[in-house]
Amino acid sequence: MTATQTSAVDATVAASRVKDAVNLSHIATVARDVRETVGEVRVRTPRMRCTAVNVYYGDKQAIKNVSVDVGQNEVLAMIGPSGCGKTTFLRCLNRMNDTIAGCRVTGEIVMDGEDINARRIDVVPLRARVSMVFQKPNPFPKSIWENVAFGPRIHGLAQDKTELEEIVVNSLKRAGLWDEVKDRLGDPGTGLSGGQQQRLCIARSIAVQPEVILMDEPCSALDPISTARIEELIDELREHYSICIVTHSMQQAARVSQRTAYFHLGDLIEVGDTKQIFTRPRHQLTEDYITGRFG
Amino acid sequence: MSEILEGHTVRRYDGELNTLHLLVLEMGGLVLEQCREALEALKSGDLETVRRVLTRESQVDALELKLDDNVWWVVGRRGPVARDLRVVMAFAKAVADLERIGDEAVRIAHTTLAVYDDEVRRPSRKLLRDVQTMGRLAVGMLQDAVALYDTFDLAGAESLVQRHHELDAEFQSSLRRLSTFILEDARNVGHAINAVLLVKALERIGDHARNLAEYVIYLVRGEDVRHGGAHPPQEGAGGGRGSR
Amino acid sequence: MSSVAPAAGGVGVLPRRKFELVLAGMPRRRAAEKRFRLYGQIAIGLGLAFLVILFASIILNGYTAFWQTHIRLDVTLDAARIDPQGNRDPEALRRADYNELIRDQLRAMFPDVSGRRDRLALYGLVSNGASFDLRDRVLANPELVGQKIALWVPADDDIDMLMKGNVDRSVPESDRRLKDNQLAWVDKLAAEGRLQQRFNADFFTRGDSRDAELAGIWGAAVGSLLTLMVTLALSFPLGVAAAVYLEEFAPRNRWTDLIEVNINNLAAVPSIVFGLLGLAVFINFFGLPRSAPLVGGLVLTLMTLPTIIIASRAALKSVPPSIREGALGIGASPMQVMIYHVVPLALPGMLTGTIIGMAQALGETAPLLMIGMVAFIADIPKGIFDPATALPVQIYLWADSPERAFVERTSAAIIVLLAFLAVMNAVAVVLRRRFERRW
Numbered sequence: 013m014t015a016t017q018t019s020a021v022d023a024t025v026a027a028s029r030v031k032d033a034v035n036l037s038h039i040a041t042v043a044r045d046v047r048e049t050v051g052e053v054r055v056r057t058p059r060m061r062c063t064a065v066n067v068y069y070g071d072k073q074a075i076k077n078v079s080v081d082v083g084q085n086e087v088l089a090m091i092g093p094s095g096c097g098k099t100t101f102l103r104c105l106n107r108m109n110d111t112i113a114g115c116r117v118t119g120e121i122v123m124d125g126e127d128i129n130a131r132r133i134d135v136v137p138l139r140a141r142v143s144m145v146f147q148k149p150n151p152f153p154k155s156i157w158e159n160v161a162f163g164p165r166i167h168g169l170a171q172d173k174t175e176l177e178e179i180v181v182n183s184l185k186r187a188g189l190w191d192e193v194k195d196r197l198g199d200p201g202t203g204l205s206g207g208q209q210q211r212l213c214i215a216r217s218i219a220v221q222p223e224v225i226l227m228d229e230p231c232s233a234l235d236p237i238s239t240a241r242i243e244e245l246i247d248e249l250r251e252h253y254s255i256c257i258v259t260h261s262m263q264q265a266a267r268v269s270q271r272t273a274y275f276h277l278g279d280l281i282e283v284g285d286t287k288q289i290f291t292r293p294r295h296q297l298t299e300d301y302i303t304g305r306f307g
Numbered sequence: 308m309s310e311i312l313e314g315h316t317v318r319r320y321d322g323e324l325n326t327l328h329l330l331v332l333e334m335g336g337l338v339l340e341q342c343r344e345a346l347e348a349l350k351s352g353d354l355e356t357v358r359r360v361l362t363r364e365s366q367v368d369a370l371e372l373k374l375d376d377n378v379w380w381v382v383g384r385r386g387p388v389a390r391d392l393r394v395v396m397a398f399a400k401a402v403a404d405l406e407r408i409g410d411e412a413v414r415i416a417h418t419t420l421a422v423y424d425d426e427v428r429r430p431s432r433k434l435l436r437d438v439q440t441m442g443r444l445a446v447g448m449l450q451d452a453v454a455l456y457d458t459f460d461l462a463g464a465e466s467l468v469q470r471h472h473e474l475d476a477e478f479q480s481s482l483r484r485l486s487t488f489i490l491e492d493a494r495n496v497g498h499a500i501n502a503v504l505l506v507k508a509l510e511r512i513g514d515h516a517r518n519l520a521e522y523v524i525y526l527v528r529g530e531d532v533r534h535g536g537a538h539p540p541q542e543g544a545g546g547g548r549g550s551r
Numbered sequence: 552m553s554s555v556a557p558a559a560g561g562v563g564v565l566p567r568r569k570f571e572l573v574l575a576g577m578p579r580r581r582a583a584e585k586r587f588r589l590y591g592q593i594a595i596g597l598g599l600a601f602l603v604i605l606f607a608s609i610i611l612n613g614y615t616a617f618w619q620t621h622i623r624l625d626v627t628l629d630a631a632r633i634d635p636q637g638n639r640d641p642e643a644l645r646r647a648d649y650n651e652l653i654r655d656q657l658r659a660m661f662p663d664v665s666g667r668r669d670r671l672a673l674y675g676l677v678s679n680g681a682s683f684d685l686r687d688r689v690l691a692n693p694e695l696v697g698q699k700i701a702l703w704v705p706a707d708d709d710i711d712m713l714m715k716g717n718v719d720r721s722v723p724e725s726d727r728r729l730k731d732n733q734l735a736w737v738d739k740l741a742a743e744g745r746l747q748q749r750f751n752a753d754f755f756t757r758g759d760s761r762d763a764e765l766a767g768i769w770g771a772a773v774g775s776l777l778t779l780m781v782t783l784a785l786s787f788p789l790g791v792a793a794a795v796y797l798e799e800f801a802p803r804n805r806w807t808d809l810i811e812v813n814i815n816n817l818a819a820v821p822s823i824v825f826g827l828l829g830l831a832v833f834i835n836f837f838g839l840p841r842s843a844p845l846v847g848g849l850v851l852t853l854m855t856l857p858t859i860i861i862a863s864r865a866a867l868k869s870v871p872p873s874i875r876e877g878a879l880g881i882g883a884s885p886m887q888v889m890i891y892h893v894v895p896l897a898l899p900g901m902l903t904g905t906i907i908g909m910a911q912a913l914g915e916t917a918p919l920l921m922i923g924m925v926a927f928i929a930d931i932p933k934g935i936f937d938p939a940t941a942l943p944v945q946i947y948l949w950a951d952s953p954e955r956a957f958v959e960r961t962s963a964a965i966i967v968l969l970a971f972l973a974v975m976n977a978v979a980v981v982l983r984r985r986f987e988r989r990w
Binding site for chain 3: 106108111113135136137138139140143144145146148150151152153162163166167213216217219220222226
């Protein structure tokens with residue numbers, strides 16, 4: 013709590029300092045306790061609608077009253093300094109936080125008219141609809157084929173072997189990996205390069221035919237060329253899926269997303285059209301962060 | 308320097324933006340001086356001053372090149388976003404306008420040479436009075452516009468944009484007055500044409516000064532007010548591959 | 552030193568001077584490094600030396616047991632005495648007095664021996680097992696009856712010791728187990744070429760015996776094998792299941808903490824306590840047979856379970872969480888994550904733990920003493936309910952025996968036990984390789 017207050021004070025000081033120099037009447041006043049989210053929280057065609065989501069680790073609150081929509085066929089980028097809660101929030105969207113002991117989520121996350129946090133919702137089918145790609149490429153230590161076939165197999169998506177093959181091949185194609193691995197589907201997935209591994213993980217996610225794909229810093233362990241390929245892939249995937257991506261690279265957020273959300277110490281400070289966020293952010297904290305004036 | 312440019316974690320970035328800023332101010336000052344001296348020479352007929360204006364034009368060009376070079380390097384190296392992006396873009400655009408203003412000053416200087424050509428008789432004070440009036444207005448605007456780049460004063464910028472109408476009206480009326488001069492005495496045609504060229508140049512200077520003020524508004528507020536602010540930011544153009 | 556410290560801070564020191572300071576310290580650093588390495592090498596050297604001494608003493612003591620002195624007897628298989636009816640009835644053949652045949656032969660070879668004591672001493676040259684060998688030959692091939700055959704029979708353990716040079720002839724006769732006349736007979740036999748060191752197959756095929764020359768390791772080996780099979784069959788599935796549940800599914804609360812502490816403590820409980828527990832629970836309460844490999848296996852299971860559980864949990868913990876997350880992230884249920892990913896990856900580690908546990912169990916003596924596997928059992932066990940003994944217990948029994956010949960047999964048994972362990976470890980390594988190669 014003290015940390016929040018201190019930084020809020022800091023932010024206020026920073027804001028007033030700038031205001032002295034420039035007339036920044038449009039900048040929202042920084043409140044001390046609860047920060048209202050600035051910008052367009054809602055979209056016309058939401059795929060997931062989060063309302064007043066709070067996450068607690070024990071008695072520490074990691075996410076404070078966050079409301080935001082994930083739009084249909086849009087890439088929503090979440091940016092913010094380390095420990096701001098963006099990954100925690102991302103993991104709420106398919107209840108990966110269930111696996112963390114002492115983690116408590118309140119609020120509503122509605123998908124197709126149902127709150128995914130409701131007691132009767134089973135996480136297994138939920139995660140088949142909202143699948144996740146992680147920061148570190150984590151292919152299973154099995155063959156490339158097995159990596160992709162795992163999801164459809166456990167969910168019983170394929171009736172027979174040909175159907176399974178079709179799913180695997182299509183997923184690999186869609187992930188842009190097919191041409192590189194078609195001759196060695198039996199090779200271990202862990203033998204691929206980092207970028208290929210990450211695309212394999214994306215193929216693995218696609219194979220369960222999800223509606224939303226969550227990506228937690230998918231390029232942070234990759235070189236620029238691999239990163240570019242993943243970004244191109246994300247852009248293509250947008251036609252079929254909604255994508256939420258957490259990234260530390262603001263340039264990446266600007267490149268791949270349609271909407272951007274800025275988190276700061278568990279608050280969703282600002283969300284809006286990516287172009288607007290990166291040309292004229294409305295909140296002082298957002299501006300300070302993306303222009304490299306943080307801290 | 309101005310706090311609008313500072314506060315980056317990377318201090319050198321502050322320095323780079325400040326260098327840009329100083330160069331813009333320097334160029335603004337130089338261009339302002341050019342306009343003032345050109346007008347002064349027109350009034351006094353001091354051909355020495357005219358030549359000084361003409362030779363100093365190369366300094367303006369050199370500053371433009373230097374500024375552009377700096378802008379490219381900042382963009383390439385830092386990839387500015389948000390306010391920084393607006394600052395750099397505003398500066399880059401201001402450079403172009405300042406250079407044009409410099410050109411107009413040179414044009415005024417050249418016209419001055421024609422006006423005070425020994426073989427031609429001196430124009431009447433009346434004929435040049437309009438030019439002097441417009442000159443005061445235009446240079447006043449330019450001075451304020453350049454000052455805006457020091458203060459980043461939003462209100463000042465907005466009022467400056469409004470002042471453009473005043474100059475416009477003055478331009479129209481001086482054109483009408485000049486045409487009556489020509490009708491009165493056909494011998495005035497040569498000087499009247501020079502006067503028209505001069506007021507046109509001054510009108511251009513005013514236009515550029517307005518542009519400079521609009522860039523400041525964009526810089527501070529992030530809103531493009533040019534052409535009546537008719538272009539709200541478009542939705543969904545950030546993602547690269549066009550709309551769905 | 553303190554005068555150097557501020558200078559080394561770099562304020563008033565020229566780069567060159569600083570470099571000299573660094574150089575000046577280098578010999579000391581290098582020496583320290585060398586010393587450090589040396590300590591390690593000494594430690595390894597000492598360990599290896601002790602190992603070599605141990606192995607050398609055991610092998611030097613034990614290798615002779617793989618050879619046994621045999622005496623060649625030309626036995627006449629008198630049909631009238633073996634098979635009076637002449638119908639070669641196996642039952643009759645079995646019941647014939649082969650011992651007498653051998654004794655006759657011995658008397659024939661040394662006709663001048665007379666007197667009851669001397670005769671008994673003469674008969675004592677040959678092992679009690681010789682008549683059984685003869686019987687087995689005849690039963691296997693009844694055609695031999697009526698013929699005169701050359702038969703190599705094991706010599707008595709004292710003769711064996713004499714031939715292996717373990718009997719000191721200079722000791723006064725009264726202090727010797729072999730009397731002067733026996734020495735003379737042996738010398739005569741040796742001179743006739745009737746004494747020979749032959750490979751001691753009996754040692755590997757027979758059960759225990761009071762006669763050292765007849766005592767074999769096979770009964771104990773089978774007992775150990777059966778016991779271990781029971782242990783493995785029970786402790787591996789139980790241990791892995793417990794580890795998987797505790798590591799992956801159990802809620803973290805006071806109860807699981809308690810269980811965890813108890814498992815860790817069980818690993819440190821002296822093994823004899825498990826023996827007492829087995830005696831009280833399995834034998835006295837459940838009424839399971841004494842000395843049976845089943846009970847031994849149960850007791851050893853109790854003993855190895857903590858080892859296996861701890862090792863398996865460590866193996867499960869070492870599976871990177873990213874694998875779990877990856878599977879969970881596309882909607883695998885926790886059990887699918889376990890079965891498809893975590894357990895296969897942890898299996899090599901689990902197997903290692905299991906093999907370590909098994910090796911411990913193989914070498915364990917104390918708990919087996921408590922449940923009666925220390926009894927003298929000459930028969931080779933046929934199943935897990937038969938009375939049996941185990942290799943380490945056999946070693947313990949033989950080490951206790953007074954006869955000189957058991958000394959080398961003890962060492963030989965230790966060699967067999969070590970070989971057993973080596974084979975088990977090799978199997979473990981092979982298994983681990985096999986599983987690990989699945990990336």
